[in-house]
Amino acid sequence: MLDLAWANLTHHKLRTALCALAVGIGIMLMLVSRGLATGSIAEVDQRMQSVDAELVILPAQDNIIFTSGAPFRAGHERYLRAAADADGPLAADVIPVFFGQVRMGGQQQRLFGVDPRQMAAFLGARRVRAGRLFGGGDYPSAGVSPPPQPPPDRGGSPGTLPQPLPGREEGYKGGLELVIDERLQRVGDYHLGDPVQIMGQTFHIVGVVEAGVAGRVFAPLATLREIVVAGEPHASMYFVKLRPGLDPVKAADTLAAGLGGDVRVELKSDYGRLLRESFASVNLYMSASSGVALVACFLFILLTMYTNVIQRTREIGILKALGVGRLGLVRLAVSEALLISLAGVAIGIGLAVAAKWGLASVRPLLTVDISTGPILAAVAVGVIGGTCSALYPGYRAARLDPALALSHE
Amino acid sequence: MSHEPIIEVRDLHHAYTHAGVVEPVLRGLNLEVRRGEFVVIMGPSGCGKTTLLNVLGLMVRPTRARTVRLAGRETLGLPDAARTRLRRDLLGFVFQRFNLLPTVDVRANVALPLRLARTTVDGQVDGLLTRVGLMEYARKKPGQLSTGQQQRAALARALVTRPALLLADEPTGNLDSANATAVLDLLGEFHRRWGQTVVMITHNEHLTVSADRVLHMQDGRFLD
Numbered sequence: 001m002l003d004l005a006w007a008n009l010t011h012h013k014l015r016t017a018l019c020a021l022a023v024g025i026g027i028m029l030m031l032v033s034r035g036l037a038t039g040s041i042a043e044v045d046q047r048m049q050s051v052d053a054e055l056v057i058l059p060a061q062d063n064i065i066f067t068s069g070a071p072f073r074a075g076h077e078r079y080l081r082a083a084a085d086a087d088g089p090l091a092a093d094v095i096p097v098f099f100g101q102v103r104m105g106g107q108q109q110r111l112f113g114v115d116p117r118q119m120a121a122f123l124g125a126r127r128v129r130a131g132r133l134f135g136g137g138d139y140p141s142a143g144v145s146p147p148p149q150p151p152p153d154r155g156g157s158p159g160t161l162p163q164p165l166p167g168r169e170e171g172y173k174g175g176l177e178l179v180i181d182e183r184l185q186r187v188g189d190y191h192l193g194d195p196v197q198i199m200g201q202t203f204h205i206v207g208v209v210e211a212g213v214a215g216r217v218f219a220p221l222a223t224l225r226e227i228v229v230a231g232e233p234h235a236s237m238y239f240v241k242l243r244p245g246l247d248p249v250k251a252a253d254t255l256a257a258g259l260g261g262d263v264r265v266e267l268k269s270d271y272g273r274l275l276r277e278s279f280a281s282v283n284l285y286m287s288a289s290s291g292v293a294l295v296a297c298f299l300f301i302l303l304t305m306y307t308n309v310i311q312r313t314r315e316i317g318i319l320k321a322l323g324v325g326r327l328g329l330v331r332l333a334v335s336e337a338l339l340i341s342l343a344g345v346a347i348g349i350g351l352a353v354a355a356k357w358g359l360a361s362v363r364p365l366l367t368v369d370i371s372t373g374p375i376l377a378a379v380a381v382g383v384i385g386g387t388c389s390a391l392y393p394g395y396r397a398a399r400l401d402p403a404l405a406l407s408h409e
Numbered sequence: 410m411s412h413e414p415i416i417e418v419r420d421l422h423h424a425y426t427h428a429g430v431v432e433p434v435l436r437g438l439n440l441e442v443r444r445g446e447f448v449v450i451m452g453p454s455g456c457g458k459t460t461l462l463n464v465l466g467l468m469v470r471p472t473r474a475r476t477v478r479l480a481g482r483e484t485l486g487l488p489d490a491a492r493t494r495l496r497r498d499l500l501g502f503v504f505q506r507f508n509l510l511p512t513v514d515v516r517a518n519v520a521l522p523l524r525l526a527r528t529t530v531d532g533q534v535d536g537l538l539t540r541v542g543l544m545e546y547a548r549k550k551p552g553q554l555s556t557g558q559q560q561r562a563a564l565a566r567a568l569v570t571r572p573a574l575l576l577a578d579e580p581t582g583n584l585d586s587a588n589a590t591a592v593l594d595l596l597g598e599f600h601r602r603w604g605q606t607v608v609m610i611t612h613n614e615h616l617t618v619s620a621d622r623v624l625h626m627q628d629g630r631f632l633d
Contacts, residue, residue, distance in 0.1 A: 004513065004521075011512040320507045321468060322566075323497020323525050325490055402468040406508065 001328065005335035008308070015112045016340060019304050023385075024345020026379045029352035030290040034377075035356065037283050045272035047214045052121040053095060054238035055255065056250040060264045061312055070098055070225075070234035075318050076259065078232065080240060085260055090251050092243045096235035097223045098317055100216055102198050103385050104180070105188040105365055112215030113224035113236075115356065116174070121241065122213050131192040131207035134175060134220050155211035172175040176219025179207040187364040197229050216365070227268030239268070255346070297344070301337050305393035309400075316397050317405025326398035333394030334387050341386025345378050415606045416442035416465060419475040423460055423629075434460045435471070436629035443564055444518075444573070445604045447597070449617045450627030454499075458610045459578055461626070464574050465608065466500055467492040480573060497525055501567035501605075505579040507559040509551035509566070516547040519565045526570055537565040541595060557588030564592060568599050577609040581616060593619060 009016040048056075057080065058088060059071045080094045098113030114122060116134035178196055185208045194205045203219060211215040225231050248267055250315050266274060276283075309316065324332075349370075357367040423435040425546060434457040442448050452458050463469040464477060471477065476485050480499055484492065501522075502508075509518045520534045539545045541561040542598050543554075551559055560580060566574060577596065581589035597619040609620070617623045625632040 004510075007512040008512075008516070052537055307535070314508070315510055315512075318510060319465065320493070321496065321502050321508070323493055325493040328525075345514070403463045406504070 001303060001332050001333050002339075005332055005339055006331075008312075008336055009339055014307075015304060016343075018302055018339045019279075020343040020347055021253065022297045022300045022346030023294075023341055023382065024331035024351055026290070026294040027345050027348025027382065028355060029293045030377055030381065031348060031352035031374055032355045032368060033286040033290050033358075034103060034208065035288060035352065035368040035370045036359075036366065036375050039078045039367035041272065041275045041279055042366040042369060047212060048271045049125055049268065050122070050126070050212055051239050052124055052216050053093070053241040055240040055242065055266050056266045056271060057238040057240060057255070057259070058264050059237075060262050070229055070236050070326065072096070072235040072238065072263075074233040076263065078234065079258055080238060080255065083255055085254070090243060090246060091240050092122065093118070093241040095235075096238040097237050097239070098221050098234065099236040100194060100198065100219065100224050100228065104196060104217060105184045107363065107365060109184070109217050110215060111224070111391055112218045113221040114215075114218055115221045116190060121217070121239065122215070122218070124213075126210035126213055127131070129208045129210055130185075131179075131205070133207050134177050135181055135206070152348065154398075155356075167217060173223075174202070174222030174226070176201055176203045176223060177206045177220060178203045179209060179218040180205055180218060181213055181216045181271065182208050183211040183365065201227060209370075232301075238359040240265075250376055274382070294385060298341075298389040301340055301386065302389040302392060304334055304340075305337055305390050306396065309393045309397045315399060316400050317402050317408065319407060320400070320402035329397040330391070332391040333397055337386040337390030337393075338383065341382040341389075342379075345382035348378060348382075349375060394401045413444050413481075414441045414478075415444045415446075415480050416440060416608070417476060419464075419477075420459070421464065421471055421475075421477065422473040423457070423469065423471045424466065431619055434602055434629050435464070438630055440631070442608060442622075444606055447600050447607045447619055447621045448609070449620040450608065450610050450626055451505045451612065451614075451617070451623060456626045457615065457629040458626055462576050462578050462608065462610055464575075468582050497522070498570075499573050501570065501572035501575045501578040503560075503563055503567045503575065503577040505582040507551070507556070507563045507583070509559055511551055512625040514548050514550055515543055515562045516564060517552070519569055522566060522570045524591060527534060528570070534565075535601045537569055538562075541565045543575065555588075556583055557585070557591065560584055560588065560592050564595055564599075568603075568605075571603055571605070573606060575607045577607065579610050579612065581611065581613060588615065589613070 012105070019392075044249055050168055055371070057076070080091055083090045095118050096115065100111035100113060101111050102111045163174070168311055172327045180190060181195065185205075190208075192205055192208070195390050196205065196220070222231070239256070242248060253281065254263045254266060259265065319329065319332075352370050356370055359366055359368055418440040421435050421440075422433065422436040424431045424433040426432070438457070438461065440461075450458050452459070459468060464471050465479070467479075467487075471485075474485060479495065482494065482495070487495070504598060509515075510521070513521075516534055516538065519538060520530045523533065524528050535544065535547070538547055541564060543558060543565065544564055546554055546558060546562075551562065554562065560583070564580070567577075574594075580596070581592055584592060593616050594608065596609070599605060600619070609616075611617070
């Protein structure tokens with residue numbers, strides 16, 4: 001039956017090609033939208049996991065993806081540092097992060113305001129690729145960076161020292177400096193000393209670190225606090241590195257109880273799950289969109305197969321006269337639809353890979369994950385969709401009266 | 410020729426209904442054909458010849474009949490699947506309009522009944538194609554053949570499983586006299602060689618020479 005199905009399909013090459021292309025576009029949509037969602041989430045999660053801490057403290061109500069502002073006050077940090085059991089404080093270190101926004105590399109980036117002394121927690125084993133870590137202001141070196149150096153003089157304003165706000169002659173104690181990761185540096189073709197405008201202030205890039213750190217852009221915590229909240233010790237979130245030997249789950253429960261209901265304490269290892277939960281509705285929307293597109297594609301197959309049955313009524317009569325049963329005719333229709341679907345899946349995978357490359361050149365910071373799992377899912381969708389779309393036409397073919405079919409003009 | 414009947418039809422009635430109007434086509438027809446017999450059925454258009462062949466070919470369920478037995482098996486109450494199997498295993502068809510599958514080549518057309526019967530194709534197809542003079546056209550699609558060649562291919566397809574009963578509905582109706590003679594010669598040759606029962610409908614008196622028996626139909630009954 002398969003070779004007969006193949007012969008039928010190759011007999012109508014253009015129609016078959018259009019059908020397979022329609023399925024391919026649907027599969028491509030599915031793969032790219034899912035790949036974008038999972039790839040971005042996985043990439044952010046991977047970066048967050050690189051922070052040397054076990055717990056994440058977040059505002060209870062905020063969507064983890066869109067967490068902004070600085071809802072935490074000094075009291076929260078004090079509590080986190082002071083919380084203790086019989087053996088001493090629970091936290092070996094509390095790492096506040098103050099989120100801002102900056103447009104770099106052609107898209108909006110989350111700006112991580114961090115204490116320069118705590119950059120080691122973000123870097124881990126990663127290295128400084130160029131320049132240095134934060135060196136301005138009154139913070140001592142974090143001990144993992146090369147000795148602070150002024151940005152190289154590239155002529156003009158880049159490389160000049162941070163500019164104070166009007167009326168603040170003492171300048172920013174944290175310095176108007178940025179450290180970026182090498183992926184952003186590559187994408188935006190940034191150089192040490194390049195100026196970047198953030199909230200009306202000119203920052204300069206002073207260092208480039210290996211990719212994979214939690215943020216793509218770091219600024220001194222104190223500077224962001226000064227600009228945004230007049231230096232108040234507010235924070236957007238905290239990482240908490242626990243005292244060695246502590247059970248993170250128990251410690252999280254203890255801290256959550258102490259911080260109250262407007263704060264949630266999560267295991268850092270759960271960050272990916274939280275991201276996925278936050279992304280669920282967007283994911284649902286994308287899945288629904290690609291699902292609708294796929295349904296439309298398979299309706300296209302159904303229509304084509306149905307048209308085939310009408311056009312090939314006489315051939316169906318011949319097959320019936322030769323002894324092909326109802327099941328055989330349904331099988332023939334399903335085989336044809338499956339061949340179209342599988343060709344469509346192959347085209348879809350090809351288009352998705354091409355789309356991934358295309359996106360990488362237009363939006364290099366986006367991560368599209370087209371791995372084995374989604375590809376197998378696409379094959380499954382193709383098989384199921386193809387089978388379903390052939391059932392009704394196959395049923396119609398099976399129900400045809402052989403004598404009437406043979407007399408069909 | 411055996412005395413054992415391969416076709417036994419008693420009191421066969423069939424009617425078509427168009428827009429609520431019932432038009433009787435077969436009116437209490439009786440027929441018995443013995444194994445190995447070559448029977449030609451003649452009659453004017455609309456007398457019910459093709460309907461009778463469709464009933465014998467298990468493609469039409471008669472409106473009413475006392476019996477329609479093929480190879481000793483009553484077919485009246487058979488479910489569709491069993492009728493399909495019987496059609497595949499017992500019958501061969503040759504149509505006026507050839508009815509070859511246009512999407513596959515001649516060899517695949519001829520091999521199709523063997524594949525449906527899950528029989529190995531081996532040399533039978535090539536042997537038949539050689540005999541009907543189409544070996545060199547085996548890779549051609551039916552649309553690339555002349556009408557005579559197409560009918561010879563259709564004949565090869567009908568005979569490839571050596572069916573016990575061959576039903577031919579005006580097999581020469583679309584052919585010129587030379588091709589008609591060639592097809593009829595082949596039909597007669599295979600009938601003699603394999604002892605198949607042949608029931609053939611024709612309008613052409615000249616084609617009755619190979620027949621053991623010629624039956625004339627009119628108004629849904631045999632005249633004889």
